[in-house]
Amino acid sequence: QVQLVESGGGLVQAGGSLRLSCVASGRSINSYAMEWFRQAPGKEREFVAAISWSGGNTVYTDSVKGRFTISTHNLKDTVYLQMNSLKPEDTAVYYCAAGLGKRLGSSSEFMDYWGKGTLVTVSS
DSSP states (O other): OEEEEEEOOEEEETTOOEEEEEEEEETTGGGEEEEEEEEOTTSOOEEEEEEOTTSSOEEEOGGGTTTEEEEEEGGGTEEEEEEOSOOGGGOEEEEEEEEETOOTTOOGGGOOEEOOOEEEEEEO
């Protein structure tokens, strides 16, 4: 069993920054691919970024490349999503997910565990 708890969401103006955190707990957590997804009102959940616990491999969706950075702090079992140059279209609930042995960038149906999400609102 894996538990994921997100934090760090909030209201920010366009062009601003936020850092989301996802604290993971459970057995063999290092065996999981860690991913961030987001879901905007009225839209489907979409992939944002993924990372391995070694930190050496990352994957991003095109719309956030150059603006978002995913990273890990292995001693804290925490995954971060640093979001810079935020745009109103980044407004969504952001979810942390874990997939056992999954390829980085796997879509949501392949994830095994999910956090409850944290809301990010970007005002124009």
